[in-house]
Amino acid sequence: MFVFKTILALIKFRFIYILLILTSCTTQNTFLKKAKKSNISTVDFIALEAENTDSNKGKWQVVEESNTNYVKDASQKLYLEFMGNKPITGKPNSPLEYKFTAPKSGKFKLMLMTSKRLEGVRSDWCNDAFVKLNGDFESASSLSTEDLKKNIKFLQDGNDEAPELKWHWASTAEKERHTYYQIVYNLKEKEEYTLTISGRSQRFSVDYIVLFNVDKISEEQAKTIFKL
Ligand SMILES: [Ca+2]
Numbered sequence: 001m002f003v004f005k006t007i008l009a010l011i012k013f014r015f016i017y018i019l020l021i022l023t024s025c026t027t028q029n030t031f032l033k034k035a036k037k038s039n040i041s042t043v044d045f046i047a048l049e050a051e052n053t054d055s056n057k058g059k060w061q062v063v064e065e066s067n068t069n070y071v072k073d074a075s076q077k078l079y080l081e082f083m084g085n086k087p088i089t090g091k092p093n094s095p096l097e098y099k100f101t102a103p104k105s106g107k108f109k110l111m112l113m114t115s116k117r118l119e120g121v122r123s124d125w126c127n128d129a130f131v132k133l134n135g136d137f138e139s140a141s142s143l144s145t146e147d148l149k150k151n152i153k154f155l156q157d158g159n160d161e162a163p164e165l166k167w168h169w170a171s172t173a174e175k176e177r178h179t180y181y182q183i184v185y186n187l188k189e190k191e192e193y194t195l196t197i198s199g200r201s202q203r204f205s206v207d208y209i210v211l212f213n214v215d216k217i218s219e220e221q222a223k224t225i226f227k228l
C-alpha cells in the first residue's frame with residue numbers, strides 16, 4: 001500500500017511539475033514564434049512573467065480571470081496588481097525579484113506590459129512602479145550605471161494619455177521631475193542578473209517583462225512582436 005501511494009504521489013508530482021513547465025513556457029513560446037517569423041533570434045530577447053517570482057508578493061495581488069477587476073488579454077491570464085501606497089505615489093514597497101541570465105552580450109532595453117485602474121482618479125495616477133538591476137552591467141542609455149542600480153521610477157509611455165484598463169507598454173524612466181529616459185543595460189553573456197520591481201502607485205498592474213537587444217530589434221518592432 002505504501003509503495004502504491006508513493007508511486008501515485010510521484011506520478012502526481014511529475015504531472016504538476018510538467019504542467020508548471022508548460023504554463024511557464026507559453027508566453028515565451030508565443031514570442032518565440034512571432035520572433036521567428038520576423039527573423040529575430042531567441043538570444044536577442046528575454047521575456048519573464050510578472051507573476052512568476054519567488055519573492056514574497058507583499059502588497060502585490062495576483063489577479064486572475066475570475067476576478068472582477070481582471071483586465072482581459074493578460075499573458076497566462078494572470079498578472080500582479082499593486083495594492084499598497086496611494087494611487088498618486090509612495091515609497092518603494094513590496095520588492096519582487098526576477099533572476100535571469102543574459103543570452104548574449106549586448107544592449108538590452110527594458111519594457112513592462114502594464115495597466116492602470118483609476119477608479120475615478122487623475123489619469124496620471126496608478127501608472128508607475130520602481131525598477132532596479134543588480135549584476136555585472138553598465139548603462140547603455142543617458143542614465144548612469146549607478147542610477148540603474150537604485151530604484152528609479154518607471155512609468156507608462158504617454159503618461160496620462162494611456163487609456164486605463166488596457167495593456168500598455170511602460171518603457172519610460174523618470175529621474176528628475178518630467179525628465180524622461182530609456183533604460184538600456186549593457187549585459188554580458190552568461191552573467192546572472194536580478195531585476196527588482198517595487199510598488200510605487202496603487203492599482204498599477206504588471207503582466208510581463210521584456211528585455212530586447214536594441215542592435216537587432218527596433219523599438220517599433222519590439223512593441224509589436226512582444227504584444228500578445
Ligand atoms: Ca504617476
Ligand SMILES: [Ca+2]
Pocket residue numbers: 049050051074075076077078079206207208
Ligand atoms: Ca502574466
